[in-house]
Amino acid sequence: MVNGEICPSFRDACYTLGLLEDDKEYTEAIKEASQSGSGYYLRFLFATMLLSHSLSSPDVVWENTWEYLLDEILYNQQQILKSPSLSLNEDQIKNLTLFEIKQILLRNNSSLKKFTRMPLPVVDSVSSSNNRLISEELDYGIPNLKKEFDRLSIALTSEQQNIFDDIMTAINNNEGDVFFVYGYGGTGKTYLWKTLSAAIRCNAQIVLNVASSGIASLLLTGGRTAHSRFIIPLVLTEVSICSISPDSELASLLRKTSLIIWDEAPMIHKHAFEALDRTLKDIFKS
Structure with missing residues (x-):
């Protein structure tokens, strides 16, 4: 001693x-x-x-x-x-x-x-x-994102604010949840997605923005179609899975992701969501 x-x-x-x-x-x-x-x-x-x-x-x-x-x-x-x-x-x-x-x-x-x-x-x-994919999703200027979030968040309606708070609470508590936001065109869904994306990215976390159509994906920062991002099969069945190996860069990206925003979700068949759900369970199990 x-x-x-x-x-x-x-x-x-x-x-x-x-x-x-x-x-x-x-x-x-x-x-x-x-x-x-x-x-x-x-x-x-x-x-x-x-x-x-x-x-x-x-x-x-x-x-x-x-x-x-x-x-x-x-x-x-x-x-x-x-x-x-x-x-x-x-x-x-x-x-x-x-x-x-x-x-x-x-x-x-x-x-x-x-x-x-x-x-x-x-x-x-x-x-x-x-991991190139993770680096790309973290390659955002945080000071600029904080300014963008301040600008966007101050204009949220009370309804948008309630949805925002519920989703951010689930993320911050690492609870895991699914939220379905419904509204006709012009009700501010895209505005809400941008606010959520800025809030998460300015905390150096990852949000994946996807949409069911290519046109809608262009409205989201870093947006892509759901099929291309998650490699969803074009021909879907009740037992389909996405072509994502558990040891791939994409699988690592998904493990690091805090939120997935899927715009125009009702436009795609339910088998696509089921395929992604099965794939995520497999990835997080490995």
């Missing part, structure tokens, strides 16, 4: 007391290599240090050097996703850096899990960062 804290081993106790200086040398080596080495080289160097099992506290070395190791990560993601404007927060970049280190270790028959105090990458987060 050191300073009232139980150390898992004698070596850990020595490190806490400052009796071991080894890891400082490794930290300095990475910092020095950063003067001329690429980000990939530094990540490979860190992985090599792990493989040598000479680090007494690899997590401490990580915390002291991660800012050097993440070099080029953002640029690489922008190139992979063909999105020069893509931005990632610090946690996302650190997560991707850990993922790359993990991949280097795996290629050398090792794993980050062998180093008990090292943080592990969140795989779902990595999948999202590498």
Whole structure:
């Protein structure tokens, strides 16, 4: 025990007391290599240090050097996703850096899990960062969306406001629900869809706007026909399912989606909704 804290081993106790200086040398080596080495080289160097099992506290070395190791990560993601404007927060970049280190270790028959105090990458987060469809749905300017939401929300009628509140409550409480909004042309359904979309997107969440017809889909920001977005079969039966594999990018997008807005829903056969329902159950089960 050191300073009232139980150390898992004698070596850990020595490190806490400052009796071991080894890891400082490794930290300095990475910092020095950063003067001329690429980000990939530094990540490979860190992985090599792990493989040598000479680090007494690899997590401490990580915390002291991660800012050097993440070099080029953002640029690489922008190139992979063909999105020069893509931005990632610090946690996302650190997560991707850990993922790359993990991949280097795996290629050398090792794993980050062998180093008990090292943080592990969140795989779902990595999948999202590498998912072109998710990146596209998150590629909205949040400051502009907030201004748009303020402009739209202030003009909602009392009826629209009640519907808006019910839907947002279900989303915020992660309850899951189905809402059917009915009204003839000109009653403000599209206005409500735009307000909901802005509200969700300005919170960095995903809303999928679809419509039963191509013309209606053009009125929605990022809108598409339901058939193209969910790959609904053209010939529908009582047992139809959508052609979405549970491990596909589209399946990952659906798992991340907070709301699906389906305009002109009564214009499509009920088998289309049943096919999507069966598909979503399969996706969320996997």
